[in-house]
Amino acid sequence: MSQPARNPAKPRAFEAIVSHVETRVLSGELRIGDRLPGERELVTQFQVGRSSVREAMRVLESNGLIASRPGDPRGALVLSPSPAPLGKMITRLTHSSASSLVDLLIYRMTLESSANSLAAIRRSDADLEQLEQAIALMRAARAQGQAAFSEADFDFHAVVAKASGHTLLQITAAAVRQSIEQLIAKSIEESSDDEALLARTIEHHQKVFAAIQTQDAHLAEHLARSSLFEYYGHLVPAEQREALAALASFGSPESV
Incomplete structure (x- = not known):
């Protein structure tokens, strides 16, 4: 005998508020910098x-949509899209073995090679100027330690992603990059030849800049894959390294 169909569970009070705000943000009705109604007004509305209102604000803030302070009469502030929530989710999946470092590296190779090639095609003079500034900051950060250098490195990739003109690439590439760095932070700290690594990193970024400047999309795309393998390939299990190396070398100038 078949069981009677169950009615879907009614959303809890805070979930209705979250859904309402998310819908208004995604539709463009609420824009970056706008403010939500204050707590009292939301209670009434x-x-x-x-x-329930405070729980909804907590969830929306955790999802990176707003900045909120309980009781603020001005209401929560709508934020620009952030890679942080996506990065946290990817990191959790990786640590739970639902994904792996190899998966993340392949995904990052795909994202960054696409960002590089699009940037080479679409870049503006202002983008080139910002990339040069980012490389200069990386050189200056060498004497300030790994954290400062990584921040300058991140800024370079952020400019490349922006130059690609693809918003989703900007968000997802930043999230995957953060996840990989969290996953291998200890290995980076234990690197025995930091100076050589920093020098190679700057040299690589200079090559990427040159490819984007000359609008060589093919070379820019290849440089993303090959450099990621050079930096992280030794952290991949030996039985998976060969396949990753093949992907990294695909489309290299030598093979064309």
């Missing part, structure tokens, strides 16, 4: 208690 949704006919819920303060605890």
Whole structure:
């Protein structure tokens, strides 16, 4: 005998608020820098208690959509899209063995090679100027330690992603990059030849800049894959390294 169909569970009070705000943000009705109604107004609007409103604000803030302070009469501030929530999710998946470092590296190779090639095609003079500034900051950061250098390195890739003109690439590439660096942070700290690594990193970024400047999309794309393998390939299990190396060398100038 078949079981009677169950009615879908009714959303909890805070979930209705979260859904309402997300819909307005995604539709463009709420823009970056806009403010939500204050806590009291939301209580009245949704006919819920303060605890439900505060839980909704906590969830929305955790998802990177707003910046909120309980009781702020001005209401929560709508933020620009951030890679942080996606990065946290990817990191959790990796640590739970639902994914792996190899998966992340292949995904990052795909994202950054696409960003590099699009940047080479679409870059503006202003983008080139910002890339040169980012490389100069990397050189200056060599004497300030790994953290400062990594921040300058991240800025370079952010400019490349922006120059690609692809918003989703900007967000996902940053999230995957953060996840990989969290996953292998200890290995980076234990590197026995930091100076050589930093020098190679700057040299690589200079090559990427040159490829983007001359609008050599093919070379820019290849440089993303080959450099990621050079930096992280030794951390991959030996039985998976050969396949990763093949992907890294695909489309190299020598093979064309």
